[in-house]
Amino acid sequence: MLSKFKNHIDAKLPFLKGKKLLLACSGGVDSVVLAHLCKSAGLDIALVHCNFKLRGADSDGDEAFVRNLAETLDVEVLVKAFNTLEYVKDHRGSMQMAARELRYQWFNDLLKEKDFAYLMTAHHLDDDLETFLINLSRGTGLEGLLGIPEQNDKIIRPLLIFTREEIAAYAEEQNIQWREDSSNSESKYLRNKIRHGIVPKLKELHPTFVQNFIQTQSYLHQTSDLANNHLEEVKTRLFQKVDGAIKVNVADLQKLQPLQAYLYGLFHGFGFSDWEAVHGLLTSMSGKEVFSKTHRLVKNRDCLILSELKTRVNDHFPVFDKDTMLEQPIKLTMDNVERMEKPLSNTIFLDKEKLNFPLVLRNWEKGDYFYPFGMKDKKKLSKFFKDEKIDVVSKEKQWLLCSDDEIVWVVGKRADERFRVDDSTRQIVKITWIS
Known part of the structure; x- marks a missing residue:
């Protein structure tokens, strides 16, 4: 032995x-x-x-x-x-x-x-x-x-x-x-x-029962390996990684047969066990959720979004008390510039005298609103997210740059009209999000 x-x-x-x-x-x-x-x-x-x-x-x-x-x-x-x-x-x-x-x-x-x-x-x-x-x-x-x-x-x-x-x-x-x-x-x-x-x-x-059992388990392991290899191919084809989450098209899922077996194979590794509820997500209204101990599945229009469960703490991060750079939770830089350039999705130009420092970086909260750049009227962020077709998970991760209680920038999406550079502007600042 x-x-x-x-x-x-x-x-x-x-x-x-x-x-x-x-x-x-x-x-x-x-x-x-x-x-x-x-x-x-x-x-x-x-x-x-x-x-x-x-x-x-x-x-x-x-x-x-x-x-x-x-x-x-x-x-x-x-x-x-x-x-x-x-x-x-x-x-x-x-x-x-x-x-x-x-x-x-x-x-x-x-x-x-x-x-x-x-x-x-x-x-x-x-x-x-x-x-x-x-x-x-x-x-x-x-x-x-x-x-x-x-x-x-x-x-x-x-x-x-x-x-x-x-x-x-x-x-x-x-x-x-x-x-x-x-x-x-x-x-x-x-x-x-x-x-x-x-x-x-x-x-x-x-x-020879014990020897037969050993042989049977060998066959079962081989079958399991075949199934897992196939499921990995399906995941590669259907799982789309977006902003730290996984997006899966519902129509593509519904083509898989036997559907219940595929749902189990694709999602049981994330801790889900209520397969009736998971199956129900495919035909549910947008916003319906199913939870495991570690993950969440959300129906979002024509997709399911799989994300890891994390305690959402809406911390407020003071930034830009002076010309500086922020490294966490996201990387932002601020520079004084002489003139505006063509803005990109990751940059904005602001009238520095309209800002109250330090600026604050935080996640969005229900009831938030801003004045989208180029518009005179205010708009609730929830409506803005809906119009922009931003999914639930991405919405929860969205950062806002604020001056006091006013939103300056929905980072990476849209600046606020109230802080725009105009003819009376004497100091221009350029803020860049380095993603």
Whole structure:
């Protein structure tokens, strides 16, 4: 098993070599064997253990065992105790989910704070099979049948090529000691029901069941790769990047069949899950929105606009107290000039004596109005945006240059008539937006 493990590291996970690695160790046979294998393979590991304080003396015994294992292997050990019951009470989740959240929050903190490159866990082939069956029983798409990935960002699972039987046999062969978790035999958990009740019967019915499962997953991964490659081609063709957002023509989307499958493939990576609502956007009125935890889809005329959710803070940035240059949040320069030139979309010429300094840069707010250059009457910005066919996302990102409470320039779009250069102007300033 050690030789197979080393070959697997060399072939599939060579980037682990020479890196500081965390190894999640519960004290059970899987994680203890992984620790021994990593040490024998020359990997630089530190054991990390969570004491959830749920099994009394057994929990403390697991902690003591892991500390002793680290001493035996001559590696660093990091241990943290959690008040899991209080966490469950505060967050109203299951005990298993609470333990998972606490565990991975701490692991992520350690990866960032202590300069570890990756976290290794001891998931193996039987865990992968059980996850496949759990997802199948709950109803899932192709993604749910792909099982446990060997790498998920900073999390590495190098034992997925080994069965539970292989791991246990290696532990006995090498006289490796471990701790048994009594909860692994409790029948109240779905995974344990599948582990102890269903998988043995499947293996009994089909002696080559595990090998057949490996082959099936290989086919599923190939199918997934084909689908993902096609979806990337569709995204390249349909996704148009505009002003930090993505614009997708609705008519082009509606040509895709099966539409629901395409909508899922194109947008599920942005966190969306209410597919009925996403589908409804295609025929909804302009302005209708659907949100995920990280993104927003907005119907805007004949398009959907996908943008990242960001807290909009309408900060006011004082600028141009003197002749100067602004670098953030956008780059503006101001110069005193002798005469006007032909204005461009990124430049305006103003009567300096009509301005009250410092000028202020801010986002637009409801109720804003200005006097568009060349017009005598005022106009609400919302009406101006509509006439100019500016979409919702671009509108929210629009910057305004103001003198006191008066808009001087809808930056990059239109200057205000009240500050124009005329026959009485004695000082002219040129303001340029460097995009």
